[in-house]
Amino acid sequence: MSLPSTLLTALLLLTSTTAAATIDASLTTRNQHLVRYLFMDIYTATLYAQSDSNLTDVLDTQQPVRLSLQYHRSIDREDMIKAAGVILERQHPASQLAPLQADIDQLHSHFTDVSEGDTYSLTRTAEGELQLHYNDQLSFRSKTPGLAEIYLGIWLGQDGLSDDLRSALLR
8 A cells, every 4th residue: 555645754753662672793672663653553663773872862973773664564665755855854954965965865766665574774884884774685875974864863863753753762
């Protein structure tokens, strides 16, 4: 089922539920949150970070972090790109986004429609590289300074998709 972009943007602003587990030796599951809209499960967001990292300033450090989104519904790539663009423009002035726009467009070019069970993961490495994995396969990487922080900020930054989601992931 494809969701209209306005509905997608609205549903990304509403959330519920939390949990925890582990991913590998360097990053552990810190928090998890189920995003719901109109009684529909949309995706589960899982934040992985080092066990001793302070999550409240995770975007301001150079520590590795991973955000995984496991989808429970089909969503068109264009809807995901539109929603990301709306949030990025709300969070950052055009002067800050302009130098990164080519990288953001390149990242978006690697998006694909998602179906139930698909997973996108965004990872910021200790070196500041942004990696995008789709169903555990690397599909994009960039060493452009600041790109990882700005893009992860869609979920983890101020004025992002949802204050409830951000709070649940960064608690």
